[in-house]
Amino acid sequence: MTETLTGSQILCRALLEEGVDVLFGYPGGAIMPFYHALPEFPGLRHVLVRHEQAAAHAADGYARASGRAGVCVATSGPGATNLVTGLATAHMDSTPVVAITGQVSRAMMGRDAFQETDIIGITQPITKHSRLIEDVEEIAEAVREAFYVAQEGRPGPVLLDIPKDVQNQKTEWNEGTRERGNPPTARPSIVPSFHRSALEEAARLIAEAQRPLIMAGHGVVLAGAYAELRVLAERTGIPVITTLLGISGFPESHPLHLGMPGMHGEVHVNRAIQQSDLILGLGLRFDDRVTGNLAGFARGAKLIHIELDPSEISKNVPAAIALVGDVRDVLCSLLPAVAPRNCESWRREIAGFVRPREESFRAGLSPQAILDAIDDATNGQCTIVSDVGQHQMWVAKLYRYQRPNSHITSGGLGTMGFAVPAAMGVALARPSEPVWAISGDGGFQMNMQEMATMVQERIPVKMAVFNNGYLGMVRQWQQFFHGKRYSATPIWSPDYVRLAGAYGITGHRVESAEQLDDAVRAAAAEPGPALVEFMIEQEANVFPMIPPGGSLSEPIEGAPLVSA
């Protein structure tokens, strides 16, 4: 059957064909034809955010929680530029996001028209791909290509820029004769590329190592290689370290789970790395926050690097063996060659590295107590979305993640303001599960306008605000490395309970450990969104800490005595 459709109608149909069910966006002049068509497609739920940055983060959160591309929509000019931070966040953490931006009409382009901006140029370094759609006939294929590219191989954000007149352009649409499958311009997925002998050599190194470690990164979560990782660890007894984005790739209660490495990794984790003679790196890129000073990183260790993106091999840490491919696929090929062994003496040695730490927090309101209360109130079924800063490290290290992919955070870009909008995307991707957005008082104030979106769209995100009156992580650096000069880090907050009330959201303030359980339980029981503010110790620090540029062997375990 042939019918005449506008570009906007074709765009909506193409999105439905890709399985899209929710869009996060904000209308404006150059995207109005799309918004005109949208009500004809009730299968596409549109969530009106309060700032386009939140649309990009929400799409990112949706993608991380569902494994499918999240979609955000904005108009030209300021609408498009407001997406930038969210796209950069998705790009650094390899998550599939498709951004659709309106553009001024073709005849106006290049003339500095009202709300014109070169969003393709602006986003080029922070997108996996981008495309200006120059004719209505391109739309269906371009959407197909965008979703394919965003999700294939190492995922990433893709931007489609569509001029207003192309959205209005009409064409004949023939439902029956259109071809499906991968778009012709897309490159084939990366197939595992390594020789059988490399697998055997890897298995031999695994069998012979005295002090082997597994370091699991985001690639484990992206590939869903949970079961394979567990088989590998249990068969060999090799302890498992999870990077910030690898957290929840391996259950925290498992006796082989060691913890997080790097700048705020526990002393015994980093020491194990430094003593190790073999590292099995699964889907991680050896970021500087993981390795510390590269020259001093794991000097006695050989690296078997299992990684999808060949350009990551030997980028930071030279690999003795590179197994390029999807982590799950590679592990499936590797496991038959891996012989059972144990690492008892090595694990005892690591246990001896553990350093107990005494910390006291005001009114007993420790990060551990707060996170335990959230875990209890949600029966361990919660997905935690964290922001960036001190609380992010506490949330990464202290929460007991048991379920796969239950920890979501902005790792590579370290985007403050991520948690609240990203949690909306997570909540829509996992409608039956509790979702907690945990922020500091700094990050929360960056995107707290999204409380309005939660109310209007009935998105039941629970917001936890760790309020210490400071931009805590920056303050900690000032305390340690800048002579305690607290420049621009004290931060005033509004009354969050009353603020939440103004949005029609129930708020709770927790000032001591005694109030903790009741407040968290009440928030968890609320059918809609809820907010809990925790008045935590003002000048608490995240310990241990590897000083910037330092090696993993040089942790700071207590606040320096400053006489500045």
Next chain:
Amino acid sequence: MTAAAQAVSVLLEDRLITLNRAVGLIRRRNLPIQSLAVGPTATPGLSRLTIMMQSDTATAERAVQHLQKMIGVRAAMAFPTRDGVTRELALVKVRAPRERYGELLDVVQLYNAVLVDDSLDGLIVELSGTEAFVLSCIRALERFEVVEVARSGTIALGTANNLQSETTT
């Protein structure tokens, strides 16, 4: 590893956005490039971008890996210039007084160059060869008054591998 002259040869769709993206990547990754040259290939719709860089092999290989990930790039490879043929074209506008014309023509002949224009403003000399050869010729012409120089940047083909055939599958 020591730095040596490396050629990175890239076949890409002949669209400005693709070229823009490839060049942007080179800037972003801070690659030590010396010249860029781009032009059509035997395959309609495909251009070849030749990037010359002074680097170790690993850096050139990493550039290839990053380029290969880009949509619109069909194939890329790196080779040390000793494993290929490199050429550059230059046009040099020179002025010389009448009495030194003979001397100038000697230089042109010595470098196998060609006099392609003789106008009021000066003579235009066309020369080609490796970058070192071209530079040496320009230095020789500097004995006269060099008014303007246009150079194409180096193009290269590897002797061992054939990039074009990789795109036909």
